[in-house]
Amino acid sequence: MRAEKNDLHLNRRSFLCASTAAAGGLLVSLYLDFPAFAQEGRPSPPPKVYPPDAFVRIEPSGKIFITVNRLEFGQGVQTSLPMVLADELDADWSQVVAELAPAAEVYKDPLFGIQMVGGSGSISHSFQQYRELGAKTRAMLIAAAADRWKVSPNDCRAENSVVYGPAGKSARYAELAERAARKPVPNTVRLKNPSEFRLIGKKVPRLDSRAKCDGSQKFGLDLDLPGMKIAVVAHPPVFGGRVKNVDDQEARRLSGVKDIFEIPLAKGTGVAVVADRFWTAKQARDRLQIEWDLSGIELADSSQLRAKFKEMARRPGNVAVARGDDKAMSRTPAARRIVAEYEFPYLAHTPMEPLNATVSFKGDKAEAWVPSQFQTLDQMAVAQALGLKPEQVTFHTEYAGGGFGRRAVIDSHVPLEAALIAKRFRDTPIKLVWPREDDVRGGYYRPMHAHRVEIGIGADGMPAAWRHVVVGQSLVAGTPFAAMMIKDGVDKTTVEGVEDTHYNVPNFHVSAHHPVVNVPVLWWRSVGHTHTAFVMETLIDELATRAKMDPIAYRRKLLKPDAKKLRTVLDLLDQKSAAWRKNLPKGHAAGISCHECFNTAVACAVEVSIENKRPKIHRATLAVHCGLAVNPLSIESQFQGGIGFGLNQLMAQGAITLKDGRVEQSNFDGFTPPYIGDAPVAVDVHIVPSTEQPTGCGEPPVPVISPAVVNALTRLTGKRYRNLPLAAV
Amino acid sequence: MATYQLNVNGQSKKVDVDPGTPLLWVLREDLKMTGTKYGCGISACGACTVHVDGIATRSCVVPVSLIGNRKITTIEAIAQDPVGRKVQDAWVEKDVVQCGYCQSGQIMSAVALLKATPKPTEQNIEESMGGNLCRCATYVRIREAIKSASEQLT
Secondary structure, eight states, X not given: OOOSTTOSSOOHHHHHHHHHIIIIITTTTOOOOXXXXXXXXXXXXXXXXXXXXXXXXXXXXXXXXXEESSOOSSSOHHHHHHHHHHHHHTOOGGGEEEEEOOSOGGGSOTTTSSSOOOTTOHHHHHHHHHHHXXXXXXXXXXXXXXXHHTSOGGGOEEETTEEEOGGGOEEEHHHHHHHHHTSOOOSOOOOOOGGGOSSTTSOOOOTTHHHHHTTOOOOGGGOOOTTOEEEEEEOOSSTXXXXXXXXXXXXXXXXXXXXXEEEEOSSSEEEEEEESSHHHHHHHHHHOEEEEEOTTOOOOOHHHHHHHHHHHTTSOOEEEEEESOTTTXXXXXXXXXXXXXXXXXXXXXXXXXXXXXXXXEOSSOEEEEEOOSOHHHHHHHHHHHHXXXXXXXXXXXXXXXXXXXXXXXXXXXXXXXXXXXXTTSTTOOEEEEOOHHHHHHSOOBBOOEEEEEEEEEOTTSSEEEEEEEEEEOOSSTTSTTHHHHEETTEEHHHHTTTTTOSBOOSEEEEEEEOOOOSSOBOOOTTTTHHHHHHHHHHHHHHHHHHTTOOHHHHHHHHBOTTOHHHHHHHHHHHHHHHHHHTTOOTTOEEEEEEEEETXXXXXXXXXEEEETTEEEEEEEEEEEEOSSOSOXXXXXXXXXXXXXXXXXXXXXXXXXXXXXXXXXXXXXXXXOOOOGGGSOSEEEEEEOOOOSOOOOOXXXXXXXXXXXXXXXXXXXXXXXXXXXXXOOX | OEEEEEEETTEEEEEEEOTTSBHHXXXXXXXXXXXXXXXXXXXXXXXXXEEETTEEEEGGGXXXXXXXXXXXXXXXXXXXXXXXXXXXXXXXXXXXXXXXXXXXXXXXXXXXXXXXXXXXXXHHHHHHSTTOXXXXXXXXXXXXXXXXXXXXXX
């Protein structure tokens, strides 16, 4: 390591300040204005007015560029939001080109108040916004045409990028665009009736399909800028570890190595290696001899944590729900009580495109290129690290190869590392790459959990009393999100799916413990529902079996009267899967589950057999109620894929474990998500017809699959499966 | 550093790199062909799949020094192959992609499968595609696209 004291670029003290700030203080000043969660007594801000010119650009060629205020990372929003706008605009769809928005005020989520993708909100939060933008733009084009022809706008109509007027007059949008841009933006516009939709509700193929099949689609990792250098960082072997001493002599011998230096991390410190090429940087990193200071750091051990969590679950925690009579359990005879204990491991997101961020620092400004789910926060973090204001950082949203929550990190640690390295290389774009090993070992996992549930069953076979304890790290404690998401000491994301269950249990008690563990944790596609739906749906199935009732009929009976969406999907599932469920081959069983999250209800039936002591999933039938289905084709894809993602929980090697503070897996050979043979052979998706407000489709597929599979396994073996990942069946 | 003359997509390309550099990084960083993806670096995910003399190969673990004069085909040129074109078209027709990051590798594996076995069974598909990870789990549509392409190959 070169002497840092003499290094003009690296002022260690200021770096450490930046580090401290990044670890917690950076966001304190951030005013998280979540209009959807406006506090009582605080007036809601007036509805935002969105200028159409920030979202639509009509070029003389006739091409219509529509800006998408979201990251595209597989969910198909790059097609669906332009569909919504183009429909109200009466645009020629074949001329529509979608562009991802840079970070800017106008592109913030209308409900969340920051620019982000999460909570399955891309369509549901921006549906109205994009409709109005399309309708306003259309009104401005019609006004321009009416001006030109000196007629009333009421005598004009639009269709397929053309305005038609009286006496056979017509003008293309492209001819009218310039004049239309000077017309005032109307305050109110009439939106179409659903019967008038031409794109919304139709199966529209993705706009990015061809580019993603011929290799031309560029992702963040594919970025290539003039003079760009590649950086990798040697991260501590234990979260929060600090560099004590570095011998970089061997590493510096490699031709193409530009520099090696220590940087602060969101937790602890690391050593950055910058080189001409990725391969050189990685080889150089492998040659570093680093002595780490791990003093005073908790060495997390997952088997110890498992025992500790299990013990904690035996006592009630902070109360999330206490409904009905607390003594109801004690009045239930022992023969009618169930006690069930569950264990869930840490899970990694491992999106296919390894984590990356590119930053170029130019003194009084900077540019960043990040496949980001949290543009607002990532832009702030880059600015803070470089001593700039957020608006001095031009922040480009790059296409992402998956994310599942991993690119929505409150401490922005990946772009932050890139910025700290770029600070030392003025006017040189630095592409920071997290090799797969860094990603698997790097934390920010779906937390470990223990659940303990005690159920008192009524004489009618229905649950009369339910006491539920959940143990798991909070996702947001100590962050600006805590004020909104932690209530009475309970992180909503830990108990969601239990505390708000749609099952009707008269005496219901849910509480939570949030142990503090030295392992960074994060939302993983469908967040708390990953484990809560598993517990609820396996227990409900167990109750149905004890009551000798059909699992669908039992669920229907137990649902609250107002659980309309779940009832509808159970009915549809019954209808669509009855034929195959009644004709199962020998050795096959059907498993059922249903769950509602992000305002979308899903019911699932799977056909399972056992091959080589593992579940083989022959088919899945899904029924979905997501309000108005904006693009049924992409919804079908989300559900087919989402259940494949959910199967991660059941994979034999689908868990992250720690020993002595070190993560035991490092790549897909140790942490093994589902491959083609592990996923269902066929998945049919049935969408309930609806004109209600569209609801989320990215996350709701995930929770239903693992309980459905396990419920089928139980029917084959008679065993209960309460510890994940699923060991040999 | 050493100089290599590579045959990539029918063109001769000269590169000056460390002999141990995996073919993947030569394609991506020296030849600026980024259609071939980095996913794991240990041949466990298939995102980097290319054809070397027609054989589906994980380019992330093959040092450039071992390539010699073998013919390399990447996703950028697979449409020039009649089977490749049909597979790509089937992928678009079935709306397979989601994030799309693994799909170059999926398509390269599928083309190799259909060249060897134009009428694959489900088991052939699971075996040949079994090393290509898709975190979006587009597997159902991958199966459909392979079958659709297969039907058009007759």
